[in-house]
Amino acid sequence: MMVAYPIPFSDRTTVEFKSKKGEEYVINLYDMSGTMVKQLKSGKAKANEVVKVEVDGRGIQEGVYLARKISKSGVSSVKLLKKN
Template sequence: MVASPCQNVLQQEAIQAIAYPTTFSDKATVQFTLQQAGNYTVNLYDMQGTLVKQLKAGTAMANEQVKVDVQGESLREGVYIARIVSDSASESLKLILKH
């Protein structure tokens, strides 16, 4: 009989992301890392799903921390979704703009 140890395999999310502050008036920051190197885009959508603006697009190395600022002065007050899309995954974060 051969005993093999039981291993817990933790699957990491392809994108780890946070936004802060989630309620903002001037500026919020979207910060993320990709588990695999690749291309990404960060878009801002309103609650109707309409693209408001592309915040950033580029290429990141695996585990590289990327920060993107969301400027509130040119936006109307309301709820927005910052959507990060990479070659292998996507993540959405809610932001609330109050002037």
């Protein structure tokens, strides 16, 4: 499960997840039309590691976005609300 805080955000927000097992992952930011806005982070998480990713919102427009984590164990996402 992924969480994000603070929501809504203006300049920065943090996306966080706990890895159940060691595996590679990628986290991308999508707008509500499904277009990838940018890659937030990729890496390899250790088992039971809490991964925190800071999202810089200064270069994106106001609106609703999805931060989506993709790994071998599946896909999870969290909704982000960007306000100016």
